[in-house]
Amino acid sequence: MKLYHEVRGCSLAVDIVARELQIPLELEWVNMTTKRLKDGTDYFQVNSKGTVPTLEMADGQYLSEGAVIMQYLADQSPGSSLLAPPGTLERYRTLEWMSFIGADLHKGGFMPLFKAATPPEYRSIARQYLNGRLGWLNTQLSDRNYLMGSIFTIADAHCYTIAMWTRAHAIDTAPWPHLEAYLTRTGSRSSVKAAEQAAREQGERESAERMHNTH
Numbered sequence: 001m002k003l004y005h006e007v008r009g010c011s012l013a014v015d016i017v018a019r020e021l022q023i024p025l026e027l028e029w030v031n032m033t034t035k036r037l038k039d040g041t042d043y044f045q046v047n048s049k050g051t052v053p054t055l056e057m058a059d060g061q062y063l064s065e066g067a068v069i070m071q072y073l074a075d076q077s078p079g080s081s082l083l084a085p086p087g088t089l090e091r092y093r094t095l096e097w098m099s100f101i102g103a104d105l106h107k108g109g110f111m112p113l114f115k116a117a118t119p120p121e122y123r124s125i126a127r128q129y130l131n132g133r134l135g136w137l138n139t140q141l142s143d144r145n146y147l148m149g150s151i152f153t154i155a156d157a158h159c160y161t162i163a164m165w166t167r168a169h170a171i172d173t174a175p176w177p178h179l180e181a182y183l184t185r186t187g188s189r190s191s192v193k194a195a196e197q198a199a200r201e202q203g204e205r206e207s208a209e210r211m212h213n214t215h
């Protein structure tokens with residue numbers, strides 16, 4: 001299977017999940033500025049929304065939406081601790097987290113900060129909103145190692161990926177010590193380190209190409 005991925009994108013969570021499950025994924029890096037693949041293919045042919053992640057499944061079909069791709073991958077390894085079986089309350093609790101991370105943290109909180117066109121007044125509203133959500137998350141993490149308790153799940157791959165954007169926006173996480181400890185704990189997992197390393201190497205390749213093209 002193939003993951004359409006971006007260096008600083010939320011698609012990192014999918015790569016982490018695949019590595020946790022030891023499901024080999026080919027990584028295809030998308031140029032999100034041109035929306036083209038390395039061979040020049042228009043990425044909208046892969047995902048008509050133009051967003052990453054997209055998973056190309058074994059039969060050649062495409063699946064989009066990170067939260068759904070992560071569930072799909074976890075379900076390829078029945079019995080894995082990354083996601084409880086269908087019908088269990090534990091599964092819905094994990095999905096409750098996935099929805100909070102995708103809607104509240106990613107889209108509601110961080111997205112306005114990424115957009116250059118966001119007016120300053122709205123930027124500060126988004127920051128306030130995000131602070132509230134991160135503060136709540138910090139409280140939730142006060143009595144557990146991972147979102148679901150002691151076991152790492154797909155929700156942690158998702159949460160880590162999005163919450164690490166605090167670094168990209170120089171948001172000081174010192175007021176939220178449980179969140180900081182969580183990010184350190186999760187970031188020390190070998191799956192996370194390997195996924196981050198792959199993204200870092202691609203980032204270096206992209207900067208070298210940019211340098212080459214401008215000289």
Ligand SMILES: N[C@@H](CCC(=O)N[C@@H](CS)C(=O)NCC(=O)O)C(=O)O
Nearest residue numbers: 009010011050051052053065066067
């Ligand atoms: N609902 C989608 C959103 C994915 C998304 O927003 N991805 C960002 C990267 S983190 C993206 O592709 N942005 C480019 C764009 O919106 O054109 C999901 O959860 O997978």
